[in-house]
Amino acid sequence: VSIIAYVNGRYLPHRLASVHVEDRGYQFADGVYEVCEIRQSGLVDEPRHLERLERSLAAVRIAMPMSRQALSVVMREVVRRNRIQHGLVYLQVTRGTARRDHAFPAAGVKPNLVVTARALNPEALAAKAKAGIAILTVGLLSNVLARQAALEAGAAEAWFVDATGYVTEGASTNAWIILPGGRVVTRQVGQDILAGITRDVLITLLGEQNLQLEERPFSVAEAQAALEAFNTSATGTVMPVVAIDGLPIGLGKPGPIATALRAAYHSKAHWHAL
Amino acid sequence: VSIIAYVNGRYLPHRLASVHVEDRGYQFADGVYEVCEIRQSGLVDEPRHLERLERSLAAVRIAMPMSRQALSVVMREVVRRNRIQHGLVYLQVTRGTARRDHAFPAAGVKPNLVVTARALNPEALAAKAKAGIAILTVGLLSNVLARQAALEAGAAEAWFVDATGYVTEGASTNAWIILPGGRVVTRQVGQDILAGITRDVLITLLGEQNLQLEERPFSVAEAQAALEAFNTSATGTVMPVVAIDGLPIGLGKPGPIATALRAAYHSKAHWHAL
Numbered sequence: 001v002s003i004i005a006y007v008n009g010r011y012l013p014h015r016l017a018s019v020h021v022e023d024r025g026y027q028f029a030d031g032v033y034e035v036c037e038i039r040q041s042g043l044v045d046e047p048r049h050l051e052r053l054e055r056s057l058a059a060v061r062i063a064m065p066m067s068r069q070a071l072s073v074v075m076r077e078v079v080r081r082n083r084i085q086h087g088l089v090y091l092q093v094t095r096g097t098a099r100r101d102h103a104f105p106a107a108g109v110k111p112n113l114v115v116t117a118r119a120l121n122p123e124a125l126a127a128k129a130k131a132g133i134a135i136l137t138v139g140l141l142s143n144v145l146a147r148q149a150a151l152e153a154g155a156a157e158a159w160f161v162d163a164t165g166y167v168t169e170g171a172s173t174n175a176w177i178i179l180p181g182g183r184v185v186t187r188q189v190g191q192d193i194l195a196g197i198t199r200d201v202l203i204t205l206l207g208e209q210n211l212q213l214e215e216r217p218f219s220v221a222e223a224q225a226a227l228e229a230f231n232t233s234a235t236g237t238v239m240p241v242v243a244i245d246g247l248p249i250g251l252g253k254p255g256p257i258a259t260a261l262r263a264a265y266h267s268k269a270h271w272h273a274l
Numbered sequence: 275v276s277i278i279a280y281v282n283g284r285y286l287p288h289r290l291a292s293v294h295v296e297d298r299g300y301q302f303a304d305g306v307y308e309v310c311e312i313r314q315s316g317l318v319d320e321p322r323h324l325e326r327l328e329r330s331l332a333a334v335r336i337a338m339p340m341s342r343q344a345l346s347v348v349m350r351e352v353v354r355r356n357r358i359q360h361g362l363v364y365l366q367v368t369r370g371t372a373r374r375d376h377a378f379p380a381a382g383v384k385p386n387l388v389v390t391a392r393a394l395n396p397e398a399l400a401a402k403a404k405a406g407i408a409i410l411t412v413g414l415l416s417n418v419l420a421r422q423a424a425l426e427a428g429a430a431e432a433w434f435v436d437a438t439g440y441v442t443e444g445a446s447t448n449a450w451i452i453l454p455g456g457r458v459v460t461r462q463v464g465q466d467i468l469a470g471i472t473r474d475v476l477i478t479l480l481g482e483q484n485l486q487l488e489e490r491p492f493s494v495a496e497a498q499a500a501l502e503a504f505n506t507s508a509t510g511t512v513m514p515v516v517a518i519d520g521l522p523i524g525l526g527k528p529g530p531i532a533t534a535l536r537a538a539y540h541s542k543a544h545w546h547a548l
Binding site: 005007015017018019020021022023024025026027028029030033060061090092095099100103104114116118142143144145147148151 | 281298304364
């Protein structure tokens, strides 16, 4: 748990870190968040995350709460004050605090910015990647319920399946499969698919590994018959998938290509240890 | 603006009413809210709203923060302390405050409950109903962006249109049209349609008014060719629609049936003045 949180200009002890009940994030989920990996106290691909934050905010017409440079200072300060070596830093920007109304508040309402961080155990993550994770596929559910359904079925992540039987993405990850001939398949970014930063970085890595990208939908059956499967996210980087809806993928253990991609991942991410 | 808000057991001055940054409503929209009309200081259809709240919470597996009876006491106390005669009371229940993770927090985390209220001007609402409102139809957008797009186009509400061209519902209302022969059409409740309390009450009123309910999807073109159209919500009860995407409905003013339904509405709602 983070000890110090940044809330609108102040670094606060965790228990005092609060937002107003009329914050539009609380009322309407009217905000944007960004998660960035912390590795050896450095921020992984921070410029990409801040660029995406700026794009996401522009898309929903929320002003940047401060410049990217200033955000970078705040993120680093939250990491420093919490003494985190490995973990995640979260930025949440909402449209601000305003009387409850679905339309935008009057001009002059300032966005709210919250930055928190938490430590992750890198050995535990590495052990998880070594074992690989199981996936449960689900239809229409919220991300929260989907992830919970997966956990209760003994799986670590849920993959969403659209009305025509194709996988869209994971509850908090992008979904990938590997087919014979070094073909690596993930659904093209669109209205149903998060434009993951880890996804982007991985794409730049495929050529170097002599792999071919295919951006297209794939079905659950195609995934279950694939050589390998994996997820990408800032939290787990490249996480091998060893089962989908109870059927083993490949030999039912992390495949060699996903394992190699995981190992190579940080060579491509822009990052340096502090 | 409400002056006193109830937050987890305390009645607080509005400026002090806050929730923790790790409230799951703030982080993940992982909660449920309910809006109830206040009329002459009485709560309109309060039992139905509390039943729906309990059903909604059960569906997402959040515990009731207290009994319905106790919730009723809190709602009335918020109305009383804010001295509201006409307005709205909002209940928001989230899964509680817990470390950021998409899966459910460990057992023992208690839901957070926030109750706020605000006054509405009944004369202004009546004047709006008398003039009727304009609608803008929109495709895939968040409720917040849809409503804002409508306002900027000079319309008062947005109606969502699905991929096949049929209206689903309004950004914060249910959508209805009236066809020749006293046929009143609204889309059946389902995954895309809020089971509105005002919608339910209105259905019970149709028979008395010698009108026939048709629960089915209708297209934007069918709505534009309808005799009348209207929205329902706790905020606006029955609100006549006079234009859809710039085309007048009927004579471009509130129709006689929608106006009669609006007038009759509170005869069916369960409510008494305080």
